[in-house]
Amino acid sequence: MSKPIVAIVGRPNVGKSTLFNKIAGKRISIVEDTPGVTRDRIYAEAEWTGHNFTMIDTGGIEPESSDIIVSQMRRQAQIAIETADVIVFIVDGKQGLTDADNEVALMLRKSKKPIVLVVNKIDRLSEEQNAYEFYNLGLGDPITISASQALGLGDMLDVVVEHFKDIDVDDEYEDYVKIAMVGRPNVGKSSLINKLLGEERVIVSDVPGTTRDAIDSFLETDDGKFILIDTAGLRRKSKVKEEIERYSVIRTLAAIERADVCILVVDATEQLSDQDEKIIGYAHELNKAIMVIVNKWDLIEKDDKTMNNYKQNLQYNLDFMRYAPYLFISAKSGQRVGKVLSLAKKCYDNYDKRIGTGVLNDVISKAVLMKEPPVVGIKRLKIYYVTQVGTKPPTFVFFVNDTNALHFSYERYLENQLRDSFDFEGTGIKLVFRERKE
DSSP states (O other), X not given: OOOOEEEEEOOTTSSHHHHHHHHHTSOOSOOOSSTTOOOSOOEEEEEETTEEEEEEEOOOOOOSSHHHHHHHHHHHHHHHHHHOSEEEEXXXXXXXXXXXXXXXHHHHHHHTSOEEEEEEOOOSGGGGGGGGGGGGGSSSSOEEOBTTTTBSHHHHHHHHHHGGGGSOOOGGGTTSEEEEEEOSTTSSHXXXXXXXXXXXXXXXXXXXXXXXSOEXXXXXXXXXXXXXXXXXXXOOGGGOOSTHHHHHHHHHHHHHHHOSEEEEEEETTSOOOHHHHHHHHHHHHTTOEEEEEEEOGGGSOOOTTHHHHHHHXXXXXXXXXXTOOEEEOBTTTTBTGGGHHHHHHHHHHHHTOOOOHHHXXXXXXXXXXXXXXXXXXXXXXXXXXXXXXXXXXXXXXXXXXXXXXXXXXXXXXXXXXXXXXXXXXXXOOEEEEEEOOO
C-alpha cells in the first residue's frame, strides 16, 4: 500500500514552503519573501508519531494580478484534490481573509477530502484572535501555527495523521499489479497503453503534453491482472513555461507512489533527459520495481551492435539502477509489445519476493568470508544475523555490532551478493542496519 499523500495548498507567500521544510526537517524548497519563488523539489518523505507520509508543496506563482492568483490557486487546489489524501489549506493570519481564500475554500469543501485549515504567521499569543475570521471559510476549527518559529506544528500534524485512518484503501485492487508509465511528452506512453488495451482509451496526439492527468486502465491477461497508469509527460526544465508543468510533476510523483512497477518510456530517436533521470530516480529512491522501455525502435537504422550500444549508453546514464531490465519496442507497429506485461510481472514478482532466513544467513556468512568488512575508524563491522522483514520492496535487516562501522562500499557489496544469489532483477531492495549486543 502506498503512503498517504498530504498536499499543502495556499496563496503565494503565506508560508507553504516554510511549513514544508519544517516538517521535512531540511531546507528543500527555496524560501524568500517574493511570492512565487518555490521552484525546487516539491515532495518529501515525512513521519509523525509513527505515521509515514509523502508531502507535496503545490507552490505559488509570480502574480501579475489578483485574477491570476485566484486562477492559479484554483489549479493548485484541483491538483491537491485529485492527488492528495489529506489537504493542508494554509492562510495568512497577518493579512487576514481574502477573496482567493474564499474561492479555494469553496472548491475544497465540495471535494469531500479531509481538509486541515492552518492559520500561519501567528507568532505570539496576542495574535491568536486573528484566526477567528477564518471560521467563515466553513472548514472547521482553524489551527494556529508559526511555521517560521515551528510553533503549533505538533498540534497540526496530530490532526493531519488522525485523518489517515479514514482513508479508503483500494483493497479490491490488491491483487492487481499497478504499473505507472512515466517519461517525457510524446515518447509513446499513451500509444503503448492503447496497444496493450487494444483500444483507443487514452488521447494520443503529436502535440506534447496532451495527456494532462494520470489515467487508470484495467487489464487482465495470461500474465495476470494489471492497472496501467498513464501520466502527463515531463518537459525539460528550460521548456517549462506554464505552471501546469509543476502540477504534471505532482501527478507523476503521486502515480509513482501508488505503483508497484514504474516503466520509464524513452524515445529511441532522442537523448535521455535530466527530467527522465530525476523522475525515475524518485522511483529508485522508493525502491520500486523498475524497467526501461525504448520505444520507436522501428525508426532507428540498425546493425547487429546498435541495440547493445544504445543499451550500454542508457545504462551509463542510469547507473544508479543497474538492476532494471530493458526492452526495445515499437508501440506503433506492435514489435515486442507482447513482452511488456510478462517482463513487468517478473519485476513485480521479484519486488514481492521473500527469502528464507536460513538460506539468507548462509549467503551473507559466505559473503563475509570472501570479503571481510573494512575497518572504519578503529572498528570493524560484525554481522550477527540477517532477516527479511518485508516485501514490496524486499527489506532486509542486518543486526550488527556498530552501525558507524559500516562503509558505504561494503553495503553495496552486500547488496550485490544478495542480487547475485537471488534473482532481484527489476526491483530495488532495501538494506537496514541495526545495532545489537553480541
